[in-house]
Amino acid sequence: MIKRYDSDKIKQLVFNIYQAYGFSETQSHKVAEMLIYTDLHGIESHGVQRLVMYDHFIQNGKIRVHSQPEIVKETDVSAVVDAKFGLGQLNGIYSMNLAIEKAKQHGIGIVTTRDSGHYGIAGYYADMAAQQGLIGMSSCNSRPAMLPTHATKAFVGTNPIAFAMPAKPHTFIFDAATTTVPQGKIEVYNKLEKDLPALWVAKNGNEPVYDHTQTEDFKALRDPDATVGLAPLGGVSENTGSHKGFGLGIIVEVFTSILSMGNISTEITPEDLSVGPCQSFTAIDPAIFGDKEQIINRFSRYLQDIRELPAIPGKTIYVHGDKEAAAYADRKKNGIEIDDRTLEEIESIASRLNIDYTNYVA
Incomplete structure (x- = not known):
């Protein structure tokens, strides 16, 4: 399930997490600002959803704090x-x-x-x-x-x-x-247990993978020797x-x-x-x-001329940045979207770092 959360509170939680890792106050602010910017613009795949991956890299030394x-x-x-x-x-x-x-x-x-x-x-x-x-x-x-x-x-x-x-x-x-x-x-579709809506993933060169239950195929996306990959x-x-x-x-x-x-x-x-x-x-x-x-x-x-072109009935013509601007206005007012599994990952990281997260995710 996806729920809405106050962006300022989540930003503060992310800030606290990065300070607990050992980043400076200025560095922690920059990271929190960037990740929340991403979620505010409706790009959930690269916002706080990525915290668990960065946490893994910080723990194993691939990301070096200092x-x-x-x-x-x-x-x-x-x-x-x-x-x-x-x-x-x-x-x-x-x-x-x-x-x-x-x-x-x-x-x-x-x-x-x-x-x-x-x-x-x-x-x-x-x-x-x-x-x-x-x-x-x-x-x-x-x-x-x-x-x-x-x-x-x-x-x-x-x-x-x-x-x-x-x-x-x-x-x-x-x-x-x-x-x-x-x-x-x-990763977001897998967390939500949703089938892929189009040819995003293929195996053996040209065989589409849609079904979210094909877990071995999706795990193989991280295996450089597998015959599964993302379509160009x-x-x-x-x-x-x-x-x-x-x-x-x-x-x-x-x-x-x-x-x-x-x-x-x-x-x-x-x-x-x-x-x-x-x-x-x-x-x-x-x-x-x-x-x-x-x-x-x-x-x-030029951009406005594109927006004002005749459109397919029921459709709106957007140029790049329009949807992100609309998402920002919506999420700044109503909160950013975080799915339950991502929230659990964030709470687990905060708990391990002895950060009280309860006030930020209420």
Whole structure:
């Protein structure tokens, strides 16, 4: 069952949990802010649902609480950051702030980061740039999840791409895995014991998996040697465009692991403490192309023209960021959505850390 919870109270609980791990007050605030931002925008797969995974990584040492990111190569417009296995959200915020600083000084900033951790939604970091009046982009590689076109084993990560640009009445944000859905969405459906509604998972290259009771197939998604994986954007056939999602996943690999000389997807495993995922962060000042206000206004008019196109009866035309803005308004007023199993996971973590959670989840 899914219930609503006050976002400020859950944010405080997350803050308390990260302070109990040993993160500083500032770091704990940043992590809590980012995770609740995610749930407030209706992306439950990557919000507090991820706390249990991060808890596991903190306990086994894959996330190192006291690590600090280090710049290992830098120019006026670029940098390579060694994240030293710190928490992904903190590495992401650090790296995007670095890209933003370079963009403000030189018009563009591109930072690629290696040996990081799972950093949540890519869109958060792209939006950081947009909130500063810049165009933002971010991407991340991950352990193998995607079935390359015609392959029977996963090789490419879910490798999301995010883009954000200032617009009116709200920021345009595109954030999507290059697989049909991210791994976290499969986890949410499994927690809710719901069948998958479309071809999100396939085995043996092209056999769809829908039934939530096929537990062995879903467990095998974490096994790099299994013949089960996530479908690329476009499904599992060239006729439906699977090669497009596959190609986009490779492009993400270039901007994350290849340029940073970090780990490619096949080198990342959840238990190997010596490897971590890679990320990229780009900020661009529209002013290097012309009058910034005119550019943003023109883009805003373009988006509004799309919204006002004739629509299929009973349907609304949305552009990217519309649904997230509506979700934010709803969840800020009525609470974020958390399923019972995720709540149990959060309560278990809090109990182990001697945190009284009762007042936060009432």
